[in-house]
Amino acid sequence: MDISQAFSVFGSQGVAVASWVYEQVEELVAQRGRRLAAEWLSEQLCVPMSRARALLALSFDLFGSRCEQPEVRRAAVDAAREAGLGLELLLAVNSAVRALRNRQACSVDKLRLEVYQLAAGLSVAEAKDAARARVRGLNAQLDQEPTQQALRVSATPDALGLRHLHAAYPDADAASIEHALRQAANKLFDDPACTLTHTQAMAEALKRAVLAPTGWNTNNNEHTPATTEHILRHPMVIIPAIGMRNLGDGMLATTDGATIHYTELCGGIAEEYGYLMIYAESAEGHPEPVGGALIKQNPRFASPAQRLMIATDQLLCADPTCHRRAANCHMHHIQAWANGGETTLNNLIACCATHNRQNDDNPEKPKNGRYIRHPHTGQAAHQTPNTPPQHATTNQRDLAKRSGRTIMNQHFTRATQTTPEH
Structure with missing residues (x-):
């Protein structure tokens, strides 16, 4: 099969491709x-996870056992x-019809x-528009059309260093937001x-509206509203306590046999620079954050200090494929709270809402794996079912490689390496 034949298959035999995907997964x-299965499909076909999930959904919608x-x-x-009908057209139509309420x-x-039946001879864009128009018409017949407003932020910056926001609102709300932003933008042009x-x-108008403490008033002549500094933008100083063992409750064992509290290492650094975080060696020999003992007052939920330390330690969700920031994630108990797990740093991992729900809290009943x-x-890290813990996979996105834990692992490794004799 040459290249033109391959493109012909995707352009005219979408059903055959969907059937093949279903057989594989x-x-x-x-x-x-x-x-x-979506992760496997993404690796096998060398396509993004979003495309793998769309292919998976199409194949099961057309050939899966669950069907009304x-x-x-x-x-x-048979009609397709x-x-x-080509694969791209089937994917576009499938995305549209799934929005039927x-x-x-x-x-x-x-x-x-x-x-x-209507799509024969239509382009992908025309078929998508036709499907969306039909769905909108049907959904409009409901007494109260359900709305699902949403906001998405791109995982990584583009080639220009910009991250993209995509918001979805009901038509009336979107029109009101656009009108307000246009008024604010016109004031800038003044x-x-x-x-x-x-x-x-x-x-710029949107940024000022969100970041200003009291917003802006389009009826005054103020062009530059006050701005606020996000608490997570304060600097974090990380100190590697080389040669010290973490004893828990903030206590460190030094190489000369003494025990000190981690605050004795801080001095005035935190007051001058911002937050401060210390890593010391665990009993297993790898670096771990010091502090964050069990919170007695509200033991079920992580304290603000614990959340900040976990966010610094990871930067991203624990799932290897996820781009969501740890600061916005759930604090997941490795040993489930219901099974006696405590709210301590060693037992907490940042997982986004989606991956937190998929975690196998009961290790005796493996399905999706555990964090x-x-x-x-x-x-x-994520441990897939029936695999040993040492084979668990970590998040390898660029931002995760800059996390406190990754940096400290590199630092401790260099510190323990012996210098060859000359």
Whole structure:
């Protein structure tokens, strides 16, 4: 098969591709769940996780065992095959029909059949628009259309160093937000020194509205509102306590046999520079943060100090594939709270809401795997079912490589290496 034939398959045999995907992952999904199947598919096809999840959803929507109207679905598959609909078109339509809320007026299977019958000869964009228009019309028939406003922030900066925000609001709310931002942007243009384009002025207006302590008033002549400093932007000083063992409760054992409290190392550093965090060796020999004993007053939830230390220690969610910031994550108990796990630094890991829900709290019932601390490095890691802890995988995104734990592991390794004799 040459390159043109390969593109022809994707452009006209989308059903065949979806069927092949289903055959590859059906057993894996049954044994280990969709999440791990999507990771496997992403690696095998060398595609992003978002594309792997979309392919997985399409294949199961067309060929999976769970189906409300099997006969209608078979008719839809036959219609797509006969019309020679491509993979991109099927993915676009599938994303649109999944947004159907008015299931009483029309089932998803029937709607998919309807769109497939109309899609012959349409481009991907035209088919997507047709599907969205049909879904909007059906959802509008509800007495109160359910809204799902959302905001997403890109995981990493683009080539220009910019991260992207994508917000979704109901039409009326979006129009009101746009109107307010345009008014604020026009005020910026009133300044003769303003060199911003319209889109840049809109972005500046949004930033000022969110970061200003009291917002701005479009009826006054103030051009530069006051700004606030986010608490997480304070500097964090990390001190490697080389040669000291963490005894717990903030106590350190020094090389000469003395015991001291970690605050004795701090001096005035914290007052001058910001937050301060000390790493010392654990009983297993890897660095770990000092402090954060069990909080007696409210033992179920991590204290602000513990959250700050865990966020510094990881920077990102413990899942190897996740981009979410640890500062915005849940504090996950490695040994579940219900099973006697304590709210201590060693038993806490930052996991986003999605991956926290997927964790196997009961290790005797493996399904998705567990989030643990790697036995060799102490880093937050994911242990897949039926694999030893030393094979657990850590988050390898660029930001995770700058975390306190990663830096201290490198620092302690260098400090313990012997210098060769000359």
